Amino acid sequence: MSRFADHRSALRQPPIEYRPELRWWLAEGHHTDQTLRSEIETAHRFGFGGMEFLAMDEEMIDHGRYGWGAEEWVHDSAIVVEETTARGMSVSFTSGTNWSNANLPTIDPDHPAAAQELDVVTIDVRRGAPAAGALPRIDLDANRGDSLLPGHRVAPKTQRLEAVVAAVLTGDGVIDSSSVLDLSERVDGESLDWEPADDRDWRIFVFWAHGTGQTAAPSATVNYTVNYLERAGVDAVIDYWSEVVLTAELREQIARNPRAQMYMDSLELTIWGAGGMFWGQSIRDEFRRRRGYDIVPWLPFLIREIRMMAAATTYHYDAESAQQPEVEKVRHDYAQTLTDLYIENMLEPFAAFLHENGITLRAEISYGLPFELTRPGPAVDGIETESLEFGSQIDAYRLLAGPAHLFGKQYSSETGATTRNHMLDHRFFDQIIRTQLAAGVTRTVLHGWASTVGAEGATQWPGHEGMWPMFSERFDTRQPASEFYPLWNDAIGRYQYLLRQGRPRIDVGILRTDHFVDNLSGLVFVEEDGTRVPDEVAYGRWWMRNRENHWWQDLGMQDAGWSYEFFDASLLLHDDVSFGEGVVQPDGPGYQALIVYQEALDPDAAALLLDRARAGLRVLIVNGARELKLLLTGDYTTHERAASRTPGRDGRDEELAATLTALRALPSVREIDDPAQTVQALRDLGVIGRAEFTAENRDVLTYLREDGDLLHLFAYHFLYETGAETTVEVALPAGAVHHIDANTGEALPHQGTRQAGDRTIVTITLAPGESALFTLDRGSAGQDSVPARATTVADIAEWRIAVESWDAGEDITIVEDRGLGYVTREVKPTTAVTRIESAATALRPWKDLPDIGPEVSGVGEYRAVFTIDAAVAADGRLLLDLGSTSGGLGSVRINDGAARGFDTSHPVIDITSDVRPGTNEVVVRVASSLNNRLRARGYYEQIADVALQFSGRAGTHETIVRDYGLLGPVTVKRMR
CATH class of the missing domain: 2.60.40.1180 (Golgi alpha-mannosidase II)
Known part of the structure; x- marks a missing residue:
């Protein structure tokens, strides 16, 4: 049994493994050893718990010398692992389709291990005008425009004929599915001679497979994306890492670090051709083996266009209305097959290889591609989400909380990225972290850290950008707030320490299948009229903070204090999931009830629900629920009748109906037609929230x-x-x-x-x-x-105010000669700090203080005295209430006491132990962002606004002068 006393030591000084970690953007392999060691030492001194490093494209340098795969990068990787390990920090390699180390120089677009797509060209034919002769091929060199994703395409040289299908068009983009003919067997070589037998409008679809040609940069040579669906893809990655990357020195360092990891970023795979389908040599056979029928006759209905991420998938052809439900089942089967192959041919063997080398795998599973979001959860060691693409929305974090909690995986997040670099107050980022903690995210990986040091000709104050200036944020030494990071990391470490102890207790599990999750919902910042809404406005006032959750839209459970999260129903069939004590996964989240609301339900999962419900599992069937499909286009899906069909073309709809009829008859099951009745229906089943509110609370x-x-x-x-x-x-x-x-x-x-x-x-x-x-x-x-109860015992109105103003200082050049026949030169911009004493004694924003003004960023220092009589000091606890710090991070020191941090939303500090009877001195230090200084310097005028780009518009960043500093009112309060 755990006792609270066991935790007191860790709460006083949180162990390093519970502290926030950093995504570290390296200027390829261009950093000197001095810079690398200094950066890691500084991050450790600031209280960060680990470094996740990756090579970012740096201008003005030789990529062949410094890019991923070069000797300099291998050398730097060893330095990073060595230095983090020596300090007890975690270290993470970074994988993913936009990072070079997930892609290979040993393959080309035509290699069996390379990413492949299924492309299409069409021929319109009629009776009397047959198709005859050579089939049209794909113009592999055609210009189809640029992708929103980074990287460039290298055209493949070969293409492989996969299938030829004919179908009748009954309207614009509408096919009569009963007319579809597989003509593949009629092809002689690459020629076809075929004429329709009737006068309808026929279209022939010629499907060719070829490499996508997607590459990633920066790298010493061209690195091509591997196939995530074919075993050849991961085998090629494993071979390269085994033979090239994991040198004996690196393996030795990894063996000394118990928290060495591989981080797999979101799956930003691109497709170039008109077919829009991910493919591989075994896809057709695997589809038939797993789904029981041939995919070829259905290929025309899978032709699609994807705008950046799978959530924005648009199909080019549908069936006539009566036939469309069967087409939807086929589309599900295709995505389900891709998910199967992603798990079996990429995640599982990659994780096994990493484990053999002392590395664990954490991943942003599935999203970005047409893969089911939650099913890959058991295959990885840690499940990661991110604040950039999910916009600090509790419902979005619940999407992946289900598999994380169900299988005991560490739930983490890449946290802090927005499209507002250097603009936002620190409170904004604290709110993201707190939203994630509320969903069970207990490992924060900040986005991110970039050395101020970079290449000559490409680096200007405030420093090397790393993740491009269009994305935030830089939790490094360029920030005035960095002085206070040790205190901040202590605080977050305490939250994360205590909230990783034991097991999660989640009241309700919601069964939800999604192959096209909207992971772009956190980037929709443009109104219909083109108005750019600031990120901070959308985060703070829209969506969940305007009572608009995206996926489970009824807020009754949330208002009652009940916790809930989502996962695919088929995960209930996993061997590691058990039922007992009336709950699902007693040693895990312990769901007291499960909700079924989508129209499609896996029939095997339904049979399991029936079996468990007979043993007492509570199940609620909800009809009429509405959920987000794609926020960018305002598309939603309404599920009129829950579990009314199977998701795939398996012929088991009648079996599912019979299972649901038996399920509905059980006393542990309820069915409702309005999601607003959810809480009452669950209460009728006997559900009591483990931490429920005694009365509704919407805050x-x-x-x-x-x-x-x-x-x-x-x-x-x-x-x-x-x-x-x-x-x-x-x-x-x-x-x-x-x-x-x-x-x-x-x-x-x-x-x-x-x-x-x-x-x-x-x-x-x-x-x-x-x-x-x-x-x-x-x-x-x-x-x-x-x-x-609080009683004010002192008002502090008179202050001595000074601001340490930050601006560009002189550049320092760092030169490294490793004896390899060349030297590496870095530029380190420095910050000039000028102390400005203000004549003002009353608290106001810096922009309103005449001797400070609207162009200053930095750290403000506020000094004052207050008097406490002996009787007050001896009776109760004393709190210093700062009122407002404009959302800035900072510290408070009373007399000779230690500096204390505070909550940026509610800056109230317990000062009892440092106050003495009589006169006391208080020193408050508060940091700003760099927004006002950078705005004055014209920093934002040439930076593209990526949120506008995502909406199909163009423009540069715009920002306003922001309030900085201690605003008060500042009071001392006695609590008793």
């Missing part, structure tokens, strides 16, 4: 972990822009409640609990954006206590 999200006798509860007021202070009562099992101060690690008995039968009611008051952490000990008796 707070929670996440619960069970750790022996302990329950760890995270609570978050997510309406950080539009909300007001809220008080919520959370019902937990009986026990004593500790409130953990995330900024200090101190744990005190929570003031505001009452016992109600076998439950403890915890009263929590949160300001907008504030989060809190609690531990309930079921091994100790709870005591009733009233919430502490």
Whole structure:
């Protein structure tokens, strides 16, 4: 049994494995050893827990010398692994289709291991005008325009005839599916002689397979994307890493690091041709083996166009309305087959190879491609999401929380990327992290870290960009806030430490299959009239913060304090998933009930539901639910009748109907026709939220972990822009409640609990954006206590104000000669810091202080004194309330006490131990972003706005002068 005392030491000083990690953008292999070692030492000193490194394209350098695969890159990789390992930090290699180390110089577009696509050309024929002679081929060198994704295409030289299909067109883009003929056997060599037997409009579809020709940069040579569906693809990767990358020196370093990882980024595979289908030599045979029929007659219905990601798939041909349901089943079967092959031919063998070499695999599984989102979860060691593409939306993070929790995988996120580089206050990023914590993301990988040092001619202040200036953010030394990163990382480390203990407790699992998840929902920032909406407005006021969840749109469970998440129903069939104690996966999330709402349900999963429901599993069937399909186009799907068909063309619809009829008859099953009835229906089934609210609350999200006798509860007021202070009562099992101060690690008995039968009611008051952490000990008796009340005992209105203004300083040149016949030269821009003393004594934004103004960024220092009499100091706890710091990160020091961090949304600091009777000095330091200085320097005027690009428009970044500094009002309060 775990006891709370066991955690006190780790809460005071969170171990390194629980601290935020960094995505590190290297200027290829161009960094000197001095720079690499210095960057890692600095990141470690700042309190970061690990480095995920990758080669980013750097201008003005020789890619053949410094690109991925060159000796310089191999050498630098060894330095990175060595230095991180020596400090106990994690180290991650980076994979994915846009990063060179997932692609190979040992293949070309025509190689069996290279990514392939199925392309198409068409011939229109009629009776009397037959198709005769050589079939038209693909013009492999044609210009089809540029992709939104990085990288370029190298045209393949060969193409392979796969199939010839004829069909009748009954309208624009409409095919009579009953007319489809497979003419492949009639082809002689590459010639066809065929005439329709009637006068209808016939179209012949000629399908050719060829390499996609997709490449990735930067690399020493051209690196081609491998096939994620064919075993040849991963085998080629394994061979290259075994023979070239994993040198004896690197293997030795990896063996010393227990947290060496491979990170697989989102699957940004592109297709060049008109067919729009991912392909391989075995796809047709694998489809027949797995689905039981031939895919060839259905290929015309799979012709598609994909705009960047699979979510934006548009099919070119549909069937007549009565035939279309069967076509939808075929499309499902094709995507299901791709998912099978991705799991079996890429993830599983790649993970096995990595494990043999002391490396674990964490991945942004599936999204980007037409693969089912959650099914690959068991094949990887860690499941990752990201804030850029999911826009800090709790419902989006729930999409991958299901497989992560169901199979005990570490759930992590690439966090902090937006399209607003250097513009946003630190509070904005804290809110992303808190939204993710509420969904069970307990490993933060910040996006990202870039050395300020870069190549000559390409590097200017504030430093080497790394991830291009159009994407944020840079959590490195260029930020004025970096002074406070050690305190910030301590705080996040405490959250992540406690919220990884034990097992997650999730109330409800929602069965959901999605081969085309909208992972672009976090990038829709343009109104219909073309108005660019700032990221911070959309994040803070739209979507979930405007009561608009995307996938499960009824908010009743959320308002009741219940937790829920999504996963594909077929995962219930996995050997590692069990049912007992009335719940699914008792040693994992322990779902008390499962919801079925989509029209399609796997028949084997339905049979399992019936079996488990007979043993007491609670199942709710919900008709009429609506969910997001593609936010960019405003498309949604409404499921009129849940589980009314099987998803694929398996001929088992009647079997499914019979299973559902038996399921509906069980006492542990309910069916409703309105999602708004969900909570009541689940209550009727006996579901009681493990941390449910005693009354509806629309402001707070929670996440619960069970750790022996302990329950760890995270609570978050997510309406950080539009909300007001809220008080919520959370019902937990009986026990004593500790409130953990995330900024200090101190744990005190929570003031505001009452016992109600076998439950403890915890009263929590949160300001907008504030989060809190609690531990309930079921091994100790709870005591009733009233919430502490605050009394103001001092107002601090007079301040000495100074601002350390940041601007460009002199460049430093770093030269390295490794004795290889050349020298490497780096430029290190420095920051000139000018201290400006303000004559003002009242707190106002810097832009409104005449001697500071609107062009200054940096760190503000505020000094003042306050007086506390002995009686006040001895009675209760004393808090310093800073009011507002404009969302800036900072610190507080009282007298000679240690610097303390604070919550950027609710900057209230417990100063009890540092206050003495009489006069006390307070020093508050608050950082800004670089927005105002960079705006004044014209930094944004030439930077393309990528959010406009995604919407098909063009323009550069626009930003405004932002409020900086301590705004107050600042008060000292006594709590008792």
